[in-house]
Amino acid sequence: MAEAQTLASLDHLAQRALRGDGRAEAALFEELRVRFLSLAKRRVQPDHVEDVVHDALGIVLRKYREPDRESGILVWSLTVLRNVIGNHYQSRRRDTDRTTQVDDWRTVPEAAVAADPTAGLAADQAADRLEEAVAELSASSVRCGAIFRRILDVLAAGGEPREAGRRAFDRVREDFPDMSRNTFYVALHRCRGQLRTVLDRMEADHG
DSSP states (O other): OHHHHHHHHHHHHHHHHHTTOHHHHHHHHHHHHHHHHHHHHHHSOGGGHHHHHHHHHHHHHHHTTOTTOOSOHHHHHHHHHHHHHHHHHHHHHHHHHHHHHOTTTTSOOHHHHHHOTTTTSOHHHHHHHHHHHHHHHHHHOHHHHHHHHHHHHHHHTTOOHHHHHHHHHHHHHHHOTTOOHHHHHHHHHHHHHHHHHHHHHHHHHHO
């Protein structure tokens, strides 16, 4: 009975979120994050738990509004998490194979260049373009601009890219003291899409 009530509660939050209720969406993703953490801690190494949960929540955020989802939000979301965990282990195996068998593993693949408008540019040119894009984004979204400025600060200080988001959260709290970790990750995923749009347009403008 308790499990059925929980599922109904999460589905209700999802329905409210789909109608544009921001608080319901934040509450939904906080509940999912708690469940994801509990499951991921049993499936992956401790230092990869946050990465796996972060990636899974991002996919759920991008796709939970799609109309062809047949199951309830929790069942569907846990399937997403299991797929992310499976991809995580496949990626680790590929990384191991690549570092032991391929001499030129540092070469940027064509797929990465296509996915990242700054890939293939000289380091200083890519950095300038990213700074320009963040400045432009800041004009339309103060919060997105603040998040990416903090991430750039972390990276400039020598932070690892996959650690930047987590470390930047503490810095963002200086600008937005009331922001929860879950709200930060939801905002980060949305801001990434906006930054991608700016970078794509800049790439087109530069030919």
